[in-house]
Amino acid sequence: MDLLLEMFSPEFLLRHALYASLVIGLVCPLVGVYLVLRRLVFLGVALPQISAAGIAFAFFLHTLGFHLYPHQEEEQLMALTGSVLFAVAALVALVTLERRGRGVVEGRVGVTYAAAAAAGILFVAANPYGESTLLSLLRGEVLGLSLSQFWATIGVYGGIAVCMLLLQKEFTFVSFDRDTAITLGKNVVAWDLCLYLIIGLAIAFGVMTVGPLLIFGFLVVPPLAARKITRGMWPFSIVASLIGGVTALIGFYLSLRWDLPLGPTDVAVACVVLALIVAGQTALGWIRRA
Amino acid sequence: MTPPTLIRLIGASIGHNGTPILEGADLQIARGSFVGLLGPNGCGKSTLLKTIVGILPILKGRMEFPEDGRPRFGYVPQRDTLDAVYPLTAFEVALMGTYGNLGLLSVVRGVMRERTMQALTDVRAEGLARRLFAELSGGERQRVLIARALAADPECLVLDEPVAGIDQATTEVIMDLAMALHKSRGITILMVNHHILSLRGRADEIVWIAARGLVSGSADVMLSKEKVEEMLMMGGG
Numbered sequence: 001m002d003l004l005l006e007m008f009s010p011e012f013l014l015r016h017a018l019y020a021s022l023v024i025g026l027v028c029p030l031v032g033v034y035l036v037l038r039r040l041v042f043l044g045v046a047l048p049q050i051s052a053a054g055i056a057f058a059f060f061l062h063t064l065g066f067h068l069y070p071h072q073e074e075e076q077l078m079a080l081t082g083s084v085l086f087a088v089a090a091l092v093a094l095v096t097l098e099r100r101g102r103g104v105v106e107g108r109v110g111v112t113y114a115a116a117a118a119a120g121i122l123f124v125a126a127n128p129y130g131e132s133t134l135l136s137l138l139r140g141e142v143l144g145l146s147l148s149q150f151w152a153t154i155g156v157y158g159g160i161a162v163c164m165l166l167l168q169k170e171f172t173f174v175s176f177d178r179d180t181a182i183t184l185g186k187n188v189v190a191w192d193l194c195l196y197l198i199i200g201l202a203i204a205f206g207v208m209t210v211g212p213l214l215i216f217g218f219l220v221v222p223p224l225a226a227r228k229i230t231r232g233m234w235p236f237s238i239v240a241s242l243i244g245g246v247t248a249l250i251g252f253y254l255s256l257r258w259d260l261p262l263g264p265t266d267v268a269v270a271c272v273v274l275a276l277i278v279a280g281q282t283a284l285g286w287i288r289r290a
Numbered sequence: 291m292t293p294p295t296l297i298r299l300i301g302a303s304i305g306h307n308g309t310p311i312l313e314g315a316d317l318q319i320a321r322g323s324f325v326g327l328l329g330p331n332g333c334g335k336s337t338l339l340k341t342i343v344g345i346l347p348i349l350k351g352r353m354e355f356p357e358d359g360r361p362r363f364g365y366v367p368q369r370d371t372l373d374a375v376y377p378l379t380a381f382e383v384a385l386m387g388t389y390g391n392l393g394l395l396s397v398v399r400g401v402m403r404e405r406t407m408q409a410l411t412d413v414r415a416e417g418l419a420r421r422l423f424a425e426l427s428g429g430e431r432q433r434v435l436i437a438r439a440l441a442a443d444p445e446c447l448v449l450d451e452p453v454a455g456i457d458q459a460t461t462e463v464i465m466d467l468a469m470a471l472h473k474s475r476g477i478t479i480l481m482v483n484h485h486i487l488s489l490r491g492r493a494d495e496i497v498w499i500a501a502r503g504l505v506s507g508s509a510d511v512m513l514s515k516e517k518v519e520e521m522l523m524m525g526g527g
Contacts, residue, residue, distance in 0.1 A: 037376055100307070166395055173386050176376050183343045183365040184390035184442060227377060231422050236377045 003257060016150040017143045018252050021262070024206055025218055025248025027157040029226070029240035030164040031202045032219035034195060036227060038175050042106060043094060044220045046113040047087050048212030051204045053116040054086025055079040056123035063127045083204035090116075091196045142210045142262060149209070156205045160198055164237070171195050172233050210263060217267035218244050225274040228281055243273055293320040295356050296446060296478055297342055303350035304334060304341045310349050311337050315504050317497060319446075321357065324472050324479045326489040326509065328521075329499030335482040336368070336450050338499070342480070343448050361478075362390075364444030366435045368451050374424035380434045381419040384410055387441030402441075409440040413467055429460035436467065446478040447471065453485055461488055468492070486518060500524045 007018055035044045058078045090112060098105050145153070164171070174181045174191045181188050206215035226240035251266030297319040305311040311334035319325055319342075329335050340346045342353070343363045355361060364387070387409065388402040410416045415433040418426060423434060432452050439447055449468065453461040465488045472479050483489055489496065489509065496512035498505045498521050511517060 037373070039373070039375065169386075169389065169392070169398065172376075172378070172382075173389055176378065176383075177367065177372055177386065179340065179345045179367050179371075180365050180386065180438070181389075182345045183363050183448075184387075186389070227375075231377050231420075232379050233377065233382060 004253060007253065007256070014143060014256075016145050016147065017262075020145055020150055020153045020209060021142055021248045021252050021266070022245055023154055023157045024210055024215075025222075025244040025246075025266070026241050027161045027164075027244075028202060028206060028215065028218035029222035029244040030161060030237055031199050033223040033226075033237055033240055034171060034175060034199070035219055036223040037172075040095070041220055042109040043091065044216050046094075046109050046116065047091060047199070047203045048207050048215045049113050049116040049120065050090045051083045051087040051200075051207045052212050053120040053123065054082035054084070054204070055208065056082075056120045056127070057086065058082025059127050060123040079208055080204060083207060084200055086116075087204045088197055088200035091200055092193070095192070095196065145209065153205065153209055156201065160202050163198055167194070168233060168237065214263035214266050217263075217270050218248075221267070221270035221274055222247065225270075225277050228277050243270070247273060293322050295319070296321040296361055298354040298356060299342075299348075299351065300354065301351035302341070302348055302353060304337050304346065305349055306337065306346065308349065312499065312503070314351070317504055317506065319478065319480060320495075321445075321478055322476050323494045324469070324492060325481070325495045325497060326493035327480065327482045327497050327499070328484075328486065328489075333499040335499055339448050339450050339480065339482060361445040362443060364439030364442045364447045364477075366432075366439045366447070366449040366452055368454065369428065369431045369435060370455075372423075372431075376424065378423045379419065380415065380421055380423050380426060380430075381406065381410070383423045383434055384415075384419075384437045384441055387438035390442055405443075406437070406441050409437040410434070412440055412471075413437045427460075428456045429464065432456065432460075432464055433467070436464075436471075440471070444477060446480060449479070449481040449483075451482050451484065453483065453488060461485060465489075465492055486513060489513060 006012055007015075009015075012018070032044065035041055058081060061082075062078060094108060094112065097108060170186065170191055174186060174188045175195075178188050181191075203215055203219070206218070210218075222243040223236075223240040225243050226236055230236040230239050247266055247270040251262065251269045254260060254269065255262045255265040295318050297317075299315055299317040302315045302317075303310040303313040304315065311332075315338070327335050327338065337346060341348055343365050344360070345365075385398065385402065385406045388398075388405055391402075392398070407416065407419070410419055413433040413436050415430065415437055418430055418434060423431060426434065436447075436449070436452070439449075447468070452468070453464050456464065468479055468481065469492045471477050481489075481493075490513050493509040493513075495506060496509050498512060500521060501524060505521065506512070507517075512521075
């Protein structure tokens, strides 16, 4: 209990990491509900990896002498640009191919995942400078978050949360029934691109802050858990977000309490929450039938 | 007096991804008519509907709306195309019919909720409003989808196989509902339907997609035993 109180004291050394984890935990599930509903969960595995490859590629270009933002403190910005571009381009390409019904979806996503993982490692290997900085970005070191990174995280994820809540009805409509949305004058391509851009941004920024594993966990596990206990889009989104937030808080506490790595701890907590909900539902089913 | 033409296709080629399924089609839909669309699987019935409502582009030829431009369509898709993974209530699904009037960043207003509830009441589905859409029976889901189309305040209701996979009693309920909306509101109805018998006494006109193109005529003639046999022999069903 003392540790929990200490975590929320203004003097807590890792407060920025805690608040950033909480915000990411609250916001990622708002985006992740569409990965679950559009049956793009596999993409949720591949995209953070692609995003990480984008970071490595941006640094690789830097090594070759290309500067995306000359004369600026560019490491973070460059990494973010590579990360967002790779994630959004891959998402648009994969979803377009899926809509055209070409090839096997799982095969495509699997190959993309393998290719992105390999490319990320090769780009790092080809980069003789700044390898430690790069590896730190690819792992996502939330505990080492600087003040500027912290405020950038709050700004980006705050903006994403506002967009997801304000545009929820449009995103839900074009995801659920694209054809009817067209007949009612909705520009479904524009709405899809807008959603993919938000998903790409959430993943790209999150990969740099907390790493690919935790981003995948926050995107997918809380919505899967919330799907089992809610009816209606608003309850679904809000409960998924709350599960993500609570998971982030408990994960942070456990990580601090027993000196565990934060990312895997958060994902493990999220999976335990999902397992408890499934077990509770099964037990309720048995009781009702008895 | 002949009713005005609402939709006119002239030498139209329709299909998916640039590949035509039906070519050189001529068709006129009169305002206030009830048109049944028949034909074998894969002949292009649903593709024709999707082209008319603007989901698919016309590949060749022309589509005209001679009156006041494109009419307001109320589209009822095949219900199996809607994924059951969405935790949407029946009310949320029906409410989507009002989104056509919604501007960017607009919120759902009370009047939109009232119109949605009225549409659900019109199809006798008000009791389903709070239930999950995915948990409804086929007939119940169909009523909710018709309510959604009505919430769009349509001039033309376009239904894609609304009674496919539904038992006979529910088929009659759905068809009577479509007929009642047609009669009471004067809505033009365009319906793809494999149940020839369910169109008898309800549709004014039948369009049959046969091997050599569209064959249309009054329902009395097109649904006569002789004509049905003739169309089936021609590969029209």
